[in-house]
Structures are given as structure tokens and as C-alpha cells.
Amino acid sequence: MNILGINYFYHDTSACVVKDGDLVVAVEQERFSRDKHTWQFPHTAIERALKEAGMEPGDITDVAVSIDPTKHWHRKVLYAPRLGLRMKPFVKHEGVRAWYRQREFKAWWDSFFGSGKGPRLHNVGHHLAHIAGSFYISGYDRAALLSIDGSGEWSTTWLGETDGQSFRCLSESFFPNSLGSFYEAATEFCGFRPNYDEGKTMGLAPFGDHDRFKEEMGKLVSVDAKGRLHVDTSYFEYDNWGGKRCGAKYYELFGKPRGRYDEIEKYHEDVAAAAQRVLEDRVLQMCSILEKETTADYLVIAGGVALNSVMNGRILRETRFKDVYVMPAAGDNGTSIGAAYYVHNHVHKSPKRYHHDNPYVGTEYSNDEIEALIKECKLPYERSDDICVDTARILREGNIVGWFQGRMEIGPRALGNRSILCDPTLPHMKDKINAEVKHREAYRPFAPSAIAECAHEFFEIDVEAPFMLKVCQVKDDKKCKLPAITHVDGSARLQTVRKETNPRYHRLISEFGNLSGVPVVLNTSFNIMGEPIVESPIQAIRCFFSTGLDVLVLGDFIVRKS
Ligand SMILES: [Fe+2]
Numbered sequence: 001m002n003i004l005g006i007n008y009f010y011h012d013t014s015a016c017v018v019k020d021g022d023l024v025v026a027v028e029q030e031r032f033s034r035d036k037h038t039w040q041f042p043h044t045a046i047e048r049a050l051k052e053a054g055m056e057p058g059d060i061t062d063v064a065v066s067i068d069p070t071k072h073w074h075r076k077v078l079y080a081p082r083l084g085l086r087m088k089p090f091v092k093h094e095g096v097r098a099w100y101r102q103r104e105f106k107a108w109w110d111s112f113f114g115s116g117k118g119p120r121l122h123n124v125g126h127h128l129a130h131i132a133g134s135f136y137i138s139g140y141d142r143a144a145l146l147s148i149d150g151s152g153e154w155s156t157t158w159l160g161e162t163d164g165q166s167f168r169c170l171s172e173s174f175f176p177n178s179l180g181s182f183y184e185a186a187t188e189f190c191g192f193r194p195n196y197d198e199g200k201t202m203g204l205a206p207f208g209d210h211d212r213f214k215e216e217m218g219k220l221v222s223v224d225a226k227g228r229l230h231v232d233t234s235y236f237e238y239d240n241w242g243g244k245r246c247g248a249k250y251y252e253l254f255g256k257p258r259g260r261y262d263e264i265e266k267y268h269e270d271v272a273a274a275a276q277r278v279l280e281d282r283v284l285q286m287c288s289i290l291e292k293e294t295t296a297d298y299l300v301i302a303g304g305v306a307l308n309s310v311m312n313g314r315i316l317r318e319t320r321f322k323d324v325y326v327m328p329a330a331g332d333n334g335t336s337i338g339a340a341y342y343v344h345n346h347v348h349k350s351p352k353r354y355h356h357d358n359p360y361v362g363t364e365y366s367n368d369e370i371e372a373l374i375k376e377c378k379l380p381y382e383r384s385d386d387i388c389v390d391t392a393r394i395l396r397e398g399n400i401v402g403w404f405q406g407r408m409e410i411g412p413r414a415l416g417n418r419s420i421l422c423d424p425t426l427p428h429m430k431d432k433i434n435a436e437v438k439h440r441e442a443y444r445p446f447a448p449s450a451i452a453e454c455a456h457e458f459f460e461i462d463v464e465a466p467f468m469l470k471v472c473q474v475k476d477d478k479k480c481k482l483p484a485i486t487h488v489d490g491s492a493r494l495q496t497v498r499k500e501t502n503p504r505y506h507r508l509i510s511e512f513g514n515l516s517g518v519p520v521v522l523n524t525s526f527n528i529m530g531e532p533i534v535e536s537p538i539q540a541i542r543c544f545f546s547t548g549l550d551v552l553v554l555g556d557f558i559v560r561k562s
Helices: 043-053 073-113 126-137 179-189 198-207 214-220 248-254 266-293 309-318 332-347 367-376 387-396 429-437 452-458 476-481 503-516 537-545
Strands: 002-007 014-019 022-028 062-065 120-123 143-152 155-162 167-174 221-223 229-231 298-302 323-325 381-383 401-404 418-422 447-451 470-473 491-497 520-525 551-554 557-560
Touching: 002 043, 002 332, 014 043, 014 332, 022 043, 022 332, 043 073, 062 332, 120 332, 126 143, 126 155, 126 167, 126 298, 126 332, 143 179, 143 266, 155 179, 155 266, 167 266, 179 198, 179 229, 179 248, 179 266, 198 266, 198 309, 214 221, 214 266, 221 266, 266 309, 298 309, 309 323, 309 470, 309 491, 367 537, 367 557, 387 401, 387 418, 387 503, 387 551, 387 557, 401 537, 418 429, 429 520, 447 452, 447 503, 452 476, 452 491, 491 503, 503 520, 537 551
Parallel strands: 002 062, 062 120, 143 298, 298 323, 401 551, 447 491
Antiparallel strands: 002 014, 014 022, 143 155, 155 167, 221 229, 381 557, 401 418, 418 520, 447 520, 470 491, 551 557
């Protein structure tokens, strides 16, 4: 059974191939279109996924898509009359846009599979693709389930549980009662792009005083005894559909919003802090309902809000769940994987066995391809006999390294194959990379990658965090040793690296540990602010020469600027 999973309806379009239950390949369209969080139909992602899988369209037995256009339509019909004169953007967003997306899909299907019978098509509901998909690829046999995003088919939050056979929904919330949209409004208020830059809001929050606006922010959204969300919509302008999120009452409460190029004022930080804290508190309320209503030891979280790694860290610390699974592409990009596994395990009743703990499922370039390109570009280079030892030395000498290896990661975090790396013990590195390499805001923190067996010596965490989605505290006596990755509140967005999953990255960090005494490197995504992570060697070379990167390591080759 060869299942092609596709997310084409929502942003972060993507494609994957699941062959007899194994995730053979998964790629995001943005890496090829070079348009971050793209809405573009994933033509290239589908093409490259099949190429990596060594398949032709005729090999595909099932196509799973993460949208069920018939779902919750009655809720939209009931919502529409309240809009009155503001009906136009609603019709444009829910009617015209949806029709256009479906037409694009039909055109792709016809050209891809031709006029023959073609594979079976499965429309998987958006939150089912989020939640069931994440559960089926988690290592758990049963789990409490929580899916939270801005909105998918009008649904915004889904709480439930599974015994591995069926899914029980405890409660569901619907637009405009949305935690994703609530957090997007705070992102917009802080001068960042909503539904795009939520990570910036999360990074800004620790600089603020969360108590200053906590009461006001808390009034905007509540959770009832069933876990359903209730938002006071009078503070928002959600009916713009893609336009401005905050309403006049929001500004009365918190002040003037920040313009994109304005200085960040103290009250912007305080609003970010309050929004972050209220988000965490409301999700923890939902988790406490799941703690009471289910007997599961583990929790699976999915949806765009699950990318809030600070929130995930609090869930881990403050609930009875032994561990939390969040897939590396927890946003809409991962729904192609979710839809495919929902079809494999639920529709076709195949036993659950695949554990997605390896995010390196993307495209790959051989040493031969890389060397040919370097020669074509007439770049000075050397081939290393032991790239891990040589790169560890280069890092220890204080260089910032572009590190391009093996198969590309899935999801928004670079996890050691398309990464920018440096020595985390050097205090000036954070400012240097922000200013000279990433060209981004000076306050933004960087994350550490540590070898899994030593992570507990440096960080307050006793579970693994392979996808950089669980924020924890740096141990008090280690903060001075890791200044470049310790955030202002003493936290870090840790990635633990296992030898079995990524032997080359694990060895590099180990070799760096031999030189520095600290088996930890600073790891940030290989891109410039606003651009997607690099996919190919040529993109890596372009990024290298347009930033302050010191050394580029492509496969076994070392490229320098001089
Ligand atoms: Fe979603």
C-alpha cells in the first residue's frame, strides 16, 4: 500500500509518501517555492516526494488529503447571517477561496493520474489529520489527545482520547472561539505578522511582566468545564478573514500597537508576556480536564499552537502525563503525514507500529552532486577525511558554520541537517548571529542541541526532546557555561540528539564536547530571516555568501570565503 499524503488546502502545503506503514519521505512546498508558510499548491513537493520514494504516479494506491470540505458546513451557514454588511470577506474566504483550492486539486489530479481509474481518494478532516495522525506516529498505544490551531474547517480545538482503536471526542470548539487566533492578535499587536511570526511573540514574552496585563488578557478567553473555548469577540476583528485581528477595544485595553519597524516598548513585551501566560493557562485547564476524564499516561498535542514549545514545557512540568508527543511538523505542514497515517491505520485497519522519531525524511544530495556544484561555482574547498572532527575544531575556533548534511528535516526547526552552528560557550555569539547572519531582532534567542545521554547534566529535563519542542530550564550552575543559548529567563529550547537517529550530528557534538568540555552546540535554522530553511546545496551557497557565515560545510566538503 503506497499512500500519498497531501496538504493543499491550508497554508504550509506539503506532501509525503507512506509505503506499507513507513514514512518514506515528507517535504514542504515552501522549501522549493522559497515562500515561507506558502499557500502554493504542492506540485513540486509531490514531484520530489515521489522521486525520493522511487515511485511513479501509477504506484500510488491511495491519496489522503487533510481537508473534508463537507465538514461543519452548517456551522458556517449559521454564522454567516450575523455578519450583515461584512459578508463579503466571509464569502471570499470560505466560498471563493475554497472553490479555487478544490479546482486546483482537481486539475492536479487529472494531469497527474490521467483519465484512468486512479487511486482511492480519502478526505480526512483537518483536526483528525492533526490529532489522529500525530497519535499514530507517536510511540504510545493509548493517549489523551489535544489539537489546537487557528481554525480548520471551522473547528479550533479538539479534546479527546484514544485506546488505540477508536477516538473519543470530549469536546470541540469552533471559530471564532480560537486560541490560535487569540495568540495571532497578540502577535499582530507586537508588530509581527500574524499566523507567521508567533515564534517571535513567544521569544519576546520572557522580557515582559506577565502580571501587568494578565487580568485584562485573561478576560478575553476562557475555558468551560467541558474544555470548550469562549472568546469575547468584541475585542477582535476576526471577521476580516486574513485582515486585521485586533479591534478598537483591544487597543483601549493595551495601548497603541507597534508598527513593524517601530522600537519594541516595554508594554509590547508585557502584552506578549500576558498573551503567552494566558495561552499556557487555558491549555493547562484543558489538560486538567484530560487528566480527570482519561486514564492515559501520555498526551499527544497537535495543531499550530503545539509549536509553542514554552507551553509544551509547562504541560510536561505541571501535569501528571509522563511525556508529551508533538510531531516535528505539528502545524498544517504535518497534516499530509497525519492524513496518510489516518488512512493507513484507521481506514485500512493496519496495526499501529510506526514511531516517527526521525525528522530526517526530506530530500538528499550526494557528495558527488555537491562537489560538482562547488567546482561549477569555482569555490575554494577541501575534502575532509573526518568532517565531524574538522568541523568541531572549526566551531571551537569561534567560527559560525553553515552545516548541510544528509536528508532535510521536516518541520519549522532545523535539527542538525540544515543548520547554522556555533560554540554556545561564547557570550557574544547570540548578538553576532542575529546581526551578521540571520539579520533579525537582537532579542531573539537561539537553541541548543545536546547529545541525549548528557542532556540531563546541563538541562532540567528527564525526557527526550528530539524535535526542539519542549522548552526547559538550563541548570543553574551551567548557565554561565552556555551564555549563547540561555534565554533571559534561564530557559532553552533544547534538542536532544540520539546516535541512532542522526549519527553524524551526534558525533560532531561529541567531538565538540571533547574539545570544549560541553557536548552542546548552538543550532539555528540555515536561512536568513523571512526565508524558508535551505533545501539544496546551491541555496546553502547563496545563503553563505549573503551572510556573515564563516565556513560552509556541505557533506564532506569545507568551503571558506577566502
Ligand atoms: Fe491546522
